[in-house]
Amino acid sequence: MALIQVSGLTKSYGPKQVLRGIDLAVDEGEIVGILGPNGSGKTTAVECIGGLRTPDAGQIAVAGHDPRGAGAELRELLGMQLQQCRLPARIKVGEALALYSSFYTDPRPNEELLERFDLADQRGTRFVNLSGGQQQRLSVALALIGRPRVAFLDELTTGLDPSARRDIWSYLELLRNDGVTMILVTHFMEEAQYLCDRVVILSEGRIIAEGAPDEVAGSGGSQEISFDASTDIPLTELQELPAVTDVSVARGRVIVHGGEEAPQQVIAAMTQRGIPTQRLRITTPTLDDAFLSLTQHNHHEPEAPEEQ
Numbered sequence: 001m002a003l004i005q006v007s008g009l010t011k012s013y014g015p016k017q018v019l020r021g022i023d024l025a026v027d028e029g030e031i032v033g034i035l036g037p038n039g040s041g042k043t044t045a046v047e048c049i050g051g052l053r054t055p056d057a058g059q060i061a062v063a064g065h066d067p068r069g070a071g072a073e074l075r076e077l078l079g080m081q082l083q084q085c086r087l088p089a090r091i092k093v094g095e096a097l098a099l100y101s102s103f104y105t106d107p108r109p110n111e112e113l114l115e116r117f118d119l120a121d122q123r124g125t126r127f128v129n130l131s132g133g134q135q136q137r138l139s140v141a142l143a144l145i146g147r148p149r150v151a152f153l154d155e156l157t158t159g160l161d162p163s164a165r166r167d168i169w170s171y172l173e174l175l176r177n178d179g180v181t182m183i184l185v186t187h188f189m190e191e192a193q194y195l196c197d198r199v200v201i202l203s204e205g206r207i208i209a210e211g212a213p214d215e216v217a218g219s220g221g222s223q224e225i226s227f228d229a230s231t232d233i234p235l236t237e238l239q240e241l242p243a244v245t246d247v248s249v250a251r252g253r254v255i256v257h258g259g260e261e262a263p264q265q266v267i268a269a270m271t272q273r274g275i276p277t278q279r280l281r282i283t284t285p286t287l288d289d290a291f292l293s294l295t296q297h298n299h300h301e302p303e304a305p306e307e308q
């Protein structure tokens, strides 16, 4: 049985339907990334799963509990970092940590978190006077203070410089080793590729792709095979290979696009004819490519109002 089980989740805000039937199962210890364009429903989905918003329909179970109206038992298991850290402007860093510690039976020591999230010098600083990156680090620290079994992290490294981002990644790696289950909302494909066992791509309130980051990367974009052009290249023959979608010649290079089998088929065809593929380069699709191609395919323009 999955630790998090969601089925048929729907949610509208007024007339606007934001989630249109989400099914998701997350196993204990898994790190799942929720990706999607702005406004695709990621935060709404995660906050419904965490019990902060009430869905219109569907079932949600987190460690066997319904998060709506969840009691203390479930609250102890969950850690939530929200997209906008909702803290009072004048609260000091040390006070916020002490306050959140008081919610849990076995909180992480505040000193450990101040150290880990590079906030030791800011313990007396009010929230409003922290930099964007410091506010962000504090919100991640607060999400993890109760040693959660399930952590929801929404855009956890947005606004952080590359070194702070890497520091947070390495901390999450430690939590992964402790078996913490995590749902991450992120716009950074590199982050998803680095941290996630599985990614889910949302578009317009539906899941349009799901799988290991490499699998999803391979499914959305195309392979590119390029090599130096010469007069003997059988362009028409290459174009007719089953996995090839297009062949072009630019700046003295032959450029072939196609599916997973395309590199193998192109190389075999060239070898059969005894033509060397000079300065051969094969570029496999990245998660970025797949994200763009999948979400653009799925994007439906809103219907234009009928003319009177």
Ligand SMILES: Nc1ncnc2c1ncn2[C@@H]1O[C@H](COP(=O)(O)OP(=O)(O)OP(=O)(O)O)[C@@H](O)[C@H]1O
Pocket: 013, 018, 036, 037, 038, 039, 040, 041, 042, 043, 044, 045
């Ligand atoms: N409380 C709310 N009331 C009304 N509409 C809302 C509310 N919260 C979100 N929305 C709308 O629902 C849609 C989905 O929002 P949501 O924040 O879930 O998307 P998201 O994928 O997390 O977006 P982003 O990447 O921009 O953070 C958006 O059009 C947003 O304006």
